[in-house]
Amino acid sequence: MNTIIVLALLIFSAPVLAQERFTPEQREARYYYDLGPKAADVTSYPKEQQENYQIFAKTCSQCHTSARALNSPLVSREDWRRFIKRMHARAKMRAGAAINREAAQAAIDFLAYDSQVRKVKDKAGFAARTSELKILFAEVLRERARIQLEEDKKKVQEPAPYTGVK
Numbered sequence: 204m205n206t207i208i209v210l211a212l213l214i215f216s217a218p219v220l221a222q223e224r225f226t227p228e229q230r231e232a233r234y235y236y237d238l239g240p241k242a243a244d245v246t247s248y249p250k251e252q253q254e255n256y257q258i259f260a261k262t263c264s265q266c267h268t269s270a271r272a273l274n275s276p277l278v279s280r281e282d283w284r285r286f287i288k289r290m291h292a293r294a295k296m297r298a299g300a301a302i303n304r305e306a307a308q309a310a311i312d313f314l315a316y317d318s319q320v321r322k323v324k325d326k327a328g329f330a331a332r333t334s335e336l337k338i339l340f341a342e343v344l345r346e347r348a349r350i351q352l353e354e355d356k357k358k359v360q361e362p363a364p365y366t367g368v369k
């Protein structure tokens with residue numbers, strides 16, 4: 204009896220699953236790195252970097268998730284400095300978001316250190332995760348395009364609203 208229920212559930216939920224494999228958040232990804240983990244395991248990092256990580260996580264998830272920085276290909280301190288300057292300009296334009304000087308410095312320190320550990324020392328591991336994310340991103344883009352197409356089709360099928368004017 205139970206098996207039948209399970210089978211029935213599987214059959215009826217399959218089309219729904221096939222239709223939307225990704226969450227709305229995943230579908231909004233702008234870069235492949237948005238699709239990676241939003242947190243880093245910093246338990247083996249020096250205490251100072253663990254504190255910087257907390258500041259980074261709070262400061263750099265105001266507009267996008269921390270995944271964008273954690274899984275991005277950026278590595279060098281110079282690159283991080285340059286990009287965070289750009290984020291700073293964005294923050295000034297967006298009400299409610301803020302990156303102050305100390306927070307920016309803590310984020311740069313953390314990202315430069317973390318990039319060495321996870322992206323440089325473990326180069327092969329990071330490269331493998333990067334290719335997985337790129338494949339996933341291609342699939343997200345395909346799903347996004349398909350959903351968009353379905354929405355466009357629906358719009359065409361809906362009759363124009365009656366306005367009283369002929």
Ligand code: HEC
Nearest residue numbers: 262263265266267271272275287290293294297300302310
């Ligand atoms: C005020 C909103 C805002 C905040 C706060 C913010 N970002 Fe961004 N970030 C953006 C936007 C918008 C983009 C999209 C690309 C662009 O406009 O530069 C972006 C893109 C990025 C990218 C990808 C750039 C690329 O071209 O590959 C990285 C990496 C990044 N942000 C890191 C950070 C870090 C690190 C912090 C914290 C210091 C941060 N962001 C804080 C808005 C923000």
